[in-house]
Amino acid sequence: MNKYPHSTRILVALDCLVFGFDGEELKLLLIKRNFEPEKGKWSLMGGFLEAEEDLEVAANRILYDLTGLKDIYFEEIKTFGKVGRDPVERTISICFFALINIHDHNQDQAKAQNAYWIDLKNRPGLIFDHNEMVNMALEQLRYKAALHPIGFELLPEKFTIPQLQKLYEAIYDTPLDRRNFSRKILSTKLLIDTGEKNQNSTTKKAILYRLDKEKYQSQFNAFHNFMSDAMI
Amino acid sequence: MNKYPHSTRILVALDCLVFGFDGEELKLLLIKRNFEPEKGKWSLMGGFLEAEEDLEVAANRILYDLTGLKDIYFEEIKTFGKVGRDPVERTISICFFALINIHDHNQDQAKAQNAYWIDLKNRPGLIFDHNEMVNMALEQLRYKAALHPIGFELLPEKFTIPQLQKLYEAIYDTPLDRRNFSRKILSTKLLIDTGEKNQNSTTKKAILYRLDKEKYQSQFNAFHNFMSDAMI
DNA sequence: TCGAATTGTGTAAATATAACACAATTTATT
DNA sequence: AATAAATTGTGTTATATTTACACAATTCGA
Known part of the structure; x- marks a missing residue:
């Protein structure tokens, strides 16, 4: 099974930002964590890449679990890979953002994940390196939206x-x-x-x-x- | 050690494109593989992320092994994660490109890796999804170079x-x-x-x-x- | 009926871009 | 020594784009 014997296998996570717009402000769908680690704190929605799952499929799965929507527009931001970024275990995280119509998703699905729409400007501090993820996502959104009709x-x-x-x-x-x-x-x-x-x-x-x-x-x-x- | 017990750990590779310019044409530093898999074929320079190594450190390590240079300009392109992309074993690859002065690197180091400067326009077919990586890198280079002095x-x-x-x-x-x-x-x-x-x-x-x-x-x-x- | 808020359309000045011409420098050639 | 060929530096002008505005039309409530 392990054909590259001398190399280390590492946990691969995906973390996603979901942007919405309520007519006045940009919003982010954030998770009030009711699970460990960092239970009680705010974070992005995430999940682990499974053994037999394409990266893109995993992103769609995580977005579906959060919003009940399929075929959402999303794009990768970057992969975060500092050694200590997840204190539980070495985990790299592929971060991406998605854009949805804020009135168009499954509220029950979001509730099940303990997710809330939060004003981007008034967002709470997030766990791990998720604050950096949000900053980079916003930068990339601005960059992209200036040049493309997203x-x-x-x-x-x-x-x-x-x-x-x-x-x-x-x-x-x-x-x-x-x-x-x-x-x-x-x-x-x-x-x-x-x-x-x-x-x-x-x-x-x-x-x-x-x-x-x-x-x-x-x-x-x-x-x-x-x-x-x-x-x- | 494995604190997230139900998740799968996966090989994490890095693949890098090194661009150079000889005064006339854009060049890529490509590897004529003298090792398995796909021995004898052309590929990008790559390596695996190590257990206790930051992603950025790994990128610098791989670039150093290829060019003998430190503090090279590089940026991430995207992470490739289709299940079958590496036929040997499930491996995701974080792809990035670097820009160097073509006259300014260690020739011995490149020779040790069996690396050659190849005209971007006349490059051979590459293994795995490396062709797609080159296409995306070129797109991103064009995008970035139009807006930033890189x-x-x-x-x-x-x-x-x-x-x-x-x-x-x-x-x-x-x-x-x-x-x-x-x-x-x-x-x-x-x-x-x-x-x-x-x-x-x-x-x-x-x-x-x-x-x-x-x-x-x-x-x-x-x-x-x-x-x-x-x-x- | 009027006023406040908002929406649709227009216009002129300033700026940036595109498509050019021409003079200066350098070396090889006559 | 003069000249031609190649290249570089610096305009200039017409066109397009951007910016900073003004004004008229719509809608509803006072």
């Missing part, structure tokens, strides 16, 4: 331009000019006017758009040059 | 603007306008005129510049907006 993963299927702007303002924690934002978003030609308007408004009702999924797949580069470089 | 890692300490242009043309496999390139590079204010000129020229001798290391550290974002977005 922000839509956080919104409902139909959304308004002002909603999209609020999302980008939350991601980059900065105000954006309404008029320039609108022009730039529309210039990507990735938005389709549904003909409907947002009825949940007490003032002028904004147009509801949906993403042009085909262009979104084929022109994944359409967002290049989207956010000003200073924000990346 | 290309300099591939050049000698003193270099000319035409040399730098040839490097960027090799990275993006595209011709660039000499005059616009020069203006854009100089506008970053990261280049210091050494007062010397490149004597290895049979025509007009170009000015030798060196990188302003302090700005390079503090203004790591100076390159944002450097390469046109179409190239990323």
